[in-house]
Amino acid sequence: MASEKKRDGLTVVVTGASSGFGKGIVKQLSAEGANVVLAARRTGLIEELAKECGPNALPVTTDISKEEDMKRLYETAVSRFGKIDVWINNAALGIIGSFTKVPIEDLVRLVEINILGTMYGSHYALKHFKEQEQGTLINMSSFVSKVPLPYGAIYTGTKAAITSLSAGLYQEMKLEGRDDIHVCSVHPWVTDTPWTVHTGNYSGHDLRFGPVDDPETVIAAVIGLxxxxxxxxxxxxxxxxxxxxYKLVPGLVGKLNGASLMAMLMSAxxxxxxxxxxHTPTAEGTEVSGDLREKLKRKLKGQEE
Structure with missing residues (x-):
């Protein structure tokens, strides 16, 4: 039929759907005909996005750090669409600043969101995929899972955990002969999403980094999986x-990366x-893109405030 779309019948769960990569992934998959389940804490934003996407978009208010929320997300998606084909653990947060200056409660909270949230999502997704004997789990990690990031040590640690978790689950599926169940991990560069608005910042300076990648590049790569x-x-x-x-000269690259990060922070x-x-979602930072590219342009032109 002429009205059929590329992904008619495909059901995808996306966490962190209220902005950034998640919002971009939802919009593209919805436009291609998929059933999309939008998970985030900001109810109003995902409800608005679901209306924009149409009747095959389902918003589910979710705090990924809470196991009961992730169970409800899974059950709601299956109840509405009968199955889940793809589960994308995209939601995560960060902290920038000297490790000992960051409050312990913030460090613990980041572990709960990034590691436990990904673990809960992976558990419910893979359990479902085993029952239906197929499915794709996509976990969003970062290049810093493989290269140390000073003043972002706890974030680096959570992303390293996600990469290792994904690798272990990938091997587990292979050893069990589950060739139709896929586990993927994604490692992007620093990207121009609204992440700086949502990040815990104890550096004493505005978060202004560059050069950064376009979010559309990452969105396309994730959907390609x-x-x-x-x-x-x-x-x-x-x-x-x-x-x-880093593989060739880890000490030098680690030192240069740290020096570069510090220089960018101190100049902001x-x-x-x-x-x-x-702890509480902010109202700002609601689009796919952020303002890092614009800030870099102003800085290069000497117009930075």
């Missing part, structure tokens, strides 16, 4: 170059400490 699953993908030449260099305007969206 639905068609051609891979165990692990490193997105972009900056990630691939950094990882290759001062800012008050904030826990970002760790």
């Amino acid at each position: 639905i068609d051609k699953p891979q165990e692990s993908i490193d997105i972009g030449f900056k990630v691939k170059g950094t990882l290759a260099s 305007p001062e800012a008050d400490a904030t826990s970002g969206s760790l």
Whole structure:
């Protein structure tokens, strides 16, 4: 039929759907005909996005750090659409600042969101995939899971855990002969989404980094895994170059990365400490893209405030 779309009948769960990668993934998959289940804490935003996407979009208010919320997300998706074909653990947060200056409650909260949230989602997804004997689990990690990030040590640790978790689950599916169940991990570069708005910031400075990648590049790569699953993908030449260099001269690359991060922080305007969206989601930062590219342009032109 002429009205059929590329992904008619495909059901995809996306966490972190209220902004950034998650919102972009939902919009594209919905436009291609998929059933999309939108998970995030910001109810109003995912309800608005679901209306925009149409009747095959289902918003489910979810705090991924709570096991009961993730169970309800899974059960609601299956109840509405009968199955889940793809589960994308995209939601995560970060903290920038000296490790000992970050409040313990913020460090614990980041572990709950990034590690426990991904674990809960992976558990419910794989349990369902085993029952239906097929499915694709996509876990969003980062290049910093493989290269140390000073002043982001706890974030680096959570992303390393996600990469290792995904690799172990990938091997588990292979050993069990489940060739139609795929586990993928994604490692993007620093990307221009609204992540700086939601990040806990104890650096004393505004978060202004560059050069950054376009979110559309990452969104396309994630959706590409639905068609051609891979165990692990490193997105972009900056990630691939950094990882290759780190393997050759880890001490030097680690030192240069740390020095570069510190220089960018120290050159940015001062800012008050904030826990970002760790404990309570902020109203700001609602689009796919952020403002890092615009800030970099102003800085290069000498127009930075």
